[in-house]
Amino acid sequence: MPWPTTRRVIGTKVQRLDGPDKATGRARYSFDINLPGMLHARILRCPHAHARIKNIDSGAAEKTNGFRALHIIANAGVQLFFAGAEIVAVAADTEEHADDCLHAIRIDYEVLPHFVKEADALRAPDGPSTVPGGTPNVRPGGDFSTAKFDDVAYEGTAPRVEGTYGVAIISHQCLESHGLVAQWDNDLANLTVYASTQAVPLTAQALAQNFKLPVTRVKCITNYMGGGFGSKFGPDIQGIVAAELARKARAPVKLMLDRAEEVAVGGQRPSAAGTVRIAGTKEGDIRAYEVDCYGSPGVGGGATVNLGFLPYVYSVPNIKRRHRFVRLNLQTGRAMRAPGHPQNCLLTDQAVDDLAASLGLNPIILRTRNLPQNDQNAVQNDPTSFPALRHTIYTRQLEIIRKLCSWDDRWHPPGRGDGVIKTGLGMALHTWGGGGGPPNPTRVTVSSDGSVLVQSSTQDLGTACRTVPAIITADILGLRPQDITVQIGDSTFGPSTPSGGSTTCPGISPAILKAAEAARDALFAAIAPGLNAQAADLSIDTGHVINRANNNARIPWRNACGRLGMNTAIGNGDWPTNAQFQQNPDLRREWRGRLTNNGVGGVQVAEVKVDTETGVVRCTRFWAVQDCGLIINKLACESQVAGGVIMGVNYALFEECIYDRVTGRMLNPDMEFYKLGGIRDMPDIMVHMMDMPERGVIGIGEPPTISTAAAVGNAVFNAIGVRVPQAPFTPERVLAALANGRKRN
Amino acid sequence: MSDSKDKGGLSRRGFLQGSGAVAAATALGTIPTGASAGQQAGGNGQQVPGMGPNGVKLSLNVNGRSMNTTVEPRVTLLDALRNYLDVTGCKRVCDRGSCGACTVLVDGKPVYSCSMLALEARDKPIRTAESLVAGAKLDAVPEAFARFDAQQCGFCTPGFVVAMKAVLEANPKATQAEVERGLCGNICRCGTYEQMRDAIYSLCNQQRRT
Ligand code: FES
Numbered sequence: 041m042p043w044p045t046t047r048r049v050i051g052t053k054v055q056r057l058d059g060p061d062k063a064t065g066r067a068r069y070s071f072d073i074n075l076p077g078m079l080h081a082r083i084l085r086c087p088h089a090h091a092r093i094k095n096i097d098s099g100a101a102e103k104t105n106g107f108r109a110l111h112i113i114a115n116a117g118v119q120l121f122f123a124g125a126e127i128v129a130v131a132a133d134t135e136e137h138a139d140d141c142l143h144a145i146r147i148d149y150e151v152l153p154h155f156v157k158e159a160d161a162l163r164a165p166d167g168p169s170t171v172p173g174g175t176p177n178v179r180p181g182g183d184f185s186t187a188k189f190d191d192v193a194y195e196g197t198a199p200r201v202e203g204t205y206g207v208a209i210i211s212h213q214c215l216e217s218h219g220l221v222a223q224w225d226n227d228l229a230n231l232t233v234y235a236s237t238q239a240v241p242l243t244a245q246a247l248a249q250n251f252k253l254p255v256t257r258v259k260c261i262t263n264y265m266g267g268g269f270g271s272k273f274g275p276d277i278q279g280i281v282a283a284e285l286a287r288k289a290r291a292p293v294k295l296m297l298d299r300a301e302e303v304a305v306g307g308q309r310p311s312a313a314g315t316v317r318i319a320g321t322k323e324g325d326i327r328a329y330e331v332d333c334y335g336s337p338g339v340g341g342g343a344t345v346n347l348g349f350l351p352y353v354y355s356v357p358n359i360k361r362r363h364r365f366v367r368l369n370l371q372t373g374r375a376m377r378a379p380g381h382p383q384n385c386l387l388t389d390q391a392v393d394d395l396a397a398s399l400g401l402n403p404i405i406l407r408t409r410n411l412p413q414n415d416q417n418a419v420q421n422d423p424t425s426f427p428a429l430r431h432t433i434y435t436r437q438l439e440i441i442r443k444l445c446s447w448d449d450r451w452h453p454p455g456r457g458d459g460v461i462k463t464g465l466g467m468a469l470h471t472w473g474g475g476g477g478p479p480n481p482t483r484v485t486v487s488s489d490g491s492v493l494v495q496s497s498t499q500d501l502g503t504a505c506r507t508v509p510a511i512i513t514a515d516i517l518g519l520r521p522q523d524i525t526v527q528i529g530d531s532t533f534g535p536s537t538p539s540g541g542s543t544t545c546p547g548i549s550p551a552i553l554k555a556a557e558a559a560r561d562a563l564f565a566a567i568a569p570g571l572n573a574q575a576a577d578l579s580i581d582t583g584h585v586i587n588r589a590n591n592n593a594r595i596p597w598r599n600a601c602g603r604l605g606m607n608t609a610i611g612n613g614d615w616p617t618n619a620q621f622q623q624n625p626d627l628r629r630e631w632r633g634r635l636t637n638n639g640v641g642g643v644q645v646a647e648v649k650v651d652t653e654t655g656v657v658r659c660t661r662f663w664a665v666q667d668c669g670l671i672i673n674k675l676a677c678e679s680q681v682a683g684g685v686i687m688g689v690n691y692a693l694f695e696e697c698i699y700d701r702v703t704g705r706m707l708n709p710d711m712e713f714y715k716l717g718g719i720r721d722m723p724d725i726m727v728h729m730m731d732m733p734e735r736g737v738i739g740i741g742e743p744p745t746i747s748t749a750a751a752v753g754n755a756v757f758n759a760i761g762v763r764v765p766q767a768p769f770t771p772e773r774v775l776a777a778l779a780n781g782r783k784r785n
Numbered sequence: 786m787s788d789s790k791d792k793g794g795l796s797r798r799g800f801l802q803g804s805g806a807v808a809a810a811t812a813l814g815t816i817p818t819g820a821s822a823g824q825q826a827g828g829n830g831q832q833v834p835g836m837g838p839n840g841v842k843l844s845l846n847v848n849g850r851s852m853n854t855t856v857e858p859r860v861t862l863l864d865a866l867r868n869y870l871d872v873t874g875c876k877r878v879c880d881r882g883s884c885g886a887c888t889v890l891v892d893g894k895p896v897y898s899c900s901m902l903a904l905e906a907r908d909k910p911i912r913t914a915e916s917l918v919a920g921a922k923l924d925a926v927p928e929a930f931a932r933f934d935a936q937q938c939g940f941c942t943p944g945f946v947v948a949m950k951a952v953l954e955a956n957p958k959a960t961q962a963e964v965e966r967g968l969c970g971n972i973c974r975c976g977t978y979e980q981m982r983d984a985i986y987s988l989c990n991q992q993r994r995t
């Protein structure tokens with residue numbers, strides 16, 4: 041069951057099926073669901089970064105106009121650990137009345153000490169614990185050292201280079217906020233939710249568990265969803281609360297977070313900062329990388345702070361790493377588009393450029409010399425795997441981008457150039473896993489009128505995953521994508537893997553292929569006898585079934601399907617189970633080496649213009665070379681890469697959650713002072729997809745956003761000749777770095 | 786973030802001035818401000834009164850149809866459309882005139898509908914993204930968004946489509962730069978600007994950008 045070798049639709053540029061509905065506002069997102077008699081719910085949240093609830097008085101709320109139900113989330117006596125933590129929820133007939141109800145609730149707090157800035161918590165190692173369990177705010181994150189680092193690391197190297205690099209906590213800022221609409225049936229036996237989620241079946245499961253219902257009695261629908269980026273993997277507190285209120289009020293309830301709530305509790309990407317020492321030979325072989333770093337997961341345990349794989353990408357023989365989690369009184373950090381990787385890239389690739397500068401080398405040369413080698417073991421056993429190919433892939437990508445951006449003409453040594461506005465070029469590399477797995481059961485149904493339906497419970501976060509089943513099925517059945525009806529985002533279609541880690545396209549694609557082939561074979565088996573043929577005599581050509589038993593007669597698709605009469609031809613497809621993989625290595629190689637794969641590389645280059653009088657950085661041009669194995673939809677793939685780059689430019693130049701040390705509250709939980717670039721703030725982006733169809737489908741959502749910020753940081757350094765240590769590279773920070781540079785000289 | 790002097794007639798500021806936004810931006814967040822939190826902690830024992838008088842009858846002219854409902858005066862045009870009239874192409878994202886997801890045409894001009902009271906929109910023709918399709922016939926602007934894939938999650942898209950439609954209606958000969966300026970009051974989190982530039986190019990030049 042390999043991918044077809046001649047592909048008519050797969051890998052071409054296919055418009056997403058729901059493009060017109062989305063562009064004209066006809067697509068209904070969870071936020072847009074309005075049901076008869078639906079109530080609106082709101083949540084009252086803690087205004088303090090750390091407090092204990094002394095008393096809740098909700099009596100007045102229950103007498104407020106339009107009040108319908110109330111649900112206490114945190115009772116008196118409970119400690120709350122960040123501003124925005126949930127306390128009470130109400131449902132009312134209108135949103136306005138729900139607001140009134142909230143404002144009628146009185147809560148008394150005992151305010152407790154807090155930390156909302158990494159530096160403050162680090163300065164007070166023996167200070168009060170302000171996080172759950174009374175455990176220390178600062179925790180070790182796993183130190184590491186290669187053997188005899190202190191003895192051998194700097195032997196024979198040119199003088200080492202030291203730098204500090206950091207990046208702020210940012211918010212996912214999904215445009216459709218978190219939340220759902222919950223509806224119970226009359227007996228309170230079945231629950232339906234319309235949720236904005238990256239995990240349709242998991243959301244249904246979590247709700248079933250919470251309400252002690254069989255999972256078959258909870259249905260989650262996600263027809264369209266307005267962005268997740270790693271922050272939407274379940275119902276969350278607000279989803280459960282909406283269902284509680286709906287049950288109490290015996291009416292459907294909509295609870296979608298407002299913008300301030302979305303930013304306060306809807307997810308954030310952990311910060312990272314570190315002091316790096318790096319050294320290499322004068323020829324440019326990196327010998328040592330030493331880092332003392334930390335990141336904040338908010339109040340959570342630290343799982344989202346992945347600084348444990350520094351240094352990133354490059355092969356360095358001597359490594360020493362000290363790594364700490366700084367827990368703060370902020371929401372728990374969540375996975376965000378390549379969790380950990382952008383931070384690791386910033387703390388590695390910027391140091392690499394500083395080393396190149398001190399060695400007087402062109403950074404592209406330094407990178408070429410320090411790429412990880414192809415793993416010989418993998419070359420033998422897993423020739424399409426990333427470890428077997430990484431050196432080959434990066435080398436080719438560096439060659440491609442060097443030409444694409446005219447690196448040799450445009451690059452200049454750091455800080456060269458006259459005038460107020462200085463131009464710079466910077467580069468960075470990244471890697472990501474991707475790859476799919478079971479279960480992703482998919483069903484393809486061919487009807488006698490020739491129509492084709494594909495069903496899977498998977499979800500489309502905006503990556504055009506809804507169009508993937510149409511592309512693959514159309515390719516197998518000789519049809520056009522727009523001939524295929526696709527139904528997704530419905531938990532009653534069975535299990536599917538959540539959309540995290542760039543696994544959706546590689547997760548669903550081979551199951552769709554298998555289902556489409558099975559449906560085709562079922563069709564052939566059903567109609568062959570009537571055509572005086574064996575099933576094996578029949579084959580597909582564009583829009584036709586070909587009958588070899590009858591002079592290769594071409595039967596138009598609809599006529600062929602018409603022979604099904606009252607029947608349908610159904611094909612089911614899914615991954616082998618993990619147990620089957622273990623028993624059969626060939627099966628594993630087929631599914632995880634040819635149909636799909638895991639691991640990609642990418643190289644990006646940014647051009648910036650820095651105004652040295654105002655400190656304003658503009659990213660003017662951008663080049664991205666990306667491997668992603670077999671491309672299913674080139675249009676959507678390129679859009680993912682450009683979108684990832686834009687998210688990375690935002691990360692480099694604009695985005696930052698700013699917290700007030702005294703009140704512990706976020707100062708910019710909005711879209712006015714939390715900056716995101718508009719169309720005129722973004723570079724011209726050239727995307728080059730490095731096609732490697734022999735590797736199978738891999739997944740492209742995350743990789744292209746990883747190295748963007750580091751590339752921009754290096755471009756700024758190249759432009760002005762001094763490092764701006766902290767991202768985002770705001771005018772204030774750029775001017776400070778320039779002033780520091782002048783002081784040193 | 787773009788230089789504000791370059792934004793032209795469709796800047797955020799222009800939207801705000803044109804739509805009485807300052808008066809409208811009164812909805813309260815659910816996380817109390819420091820002051821109201823203090824009040825709560827103080828507990829003066831008095832019930833907070835409900836805000837605003839009762840509902841008033843409202844008739845809006847939306848996409849050529851007259852629609853009737855009853856809303857309190859504090860209800861924004863956006864909430865009236867979404868919550869009371871089930872017109873949901875305009876999205877609520879920032880609810881504060883910063884993102885453009887709620888953009889609709891009022892009297893042919895682009896307006897942040899989160900920043901205009903519903904009552905102010907009485908007797909004025911209102912058009913939302915839904916007006917840019919009739920049956921299967923797509924207007925050229927959403928058609929270009931679909932063709933060049935200038936959308937991912939799509940939550941920002943109707944706002945962009947309406948803003949772009951406004952520029953091209955006001956000036957069918959608008960240059961690419963002028964169209965881009967008209968989109969400066971809109972934000973896309975998924976980052977579909979590069980594909981939007983393809984769409985803009987095709988609308989301004991009737992051909993594909995190379
Ligand atoms: S919702 Fe109106 S501008 Fe953002």
Ligand code: FES
Nearest residue numbers: 937939973974975
């Ligand atoms: S397409 Fe998702 S925000 Fe623009």
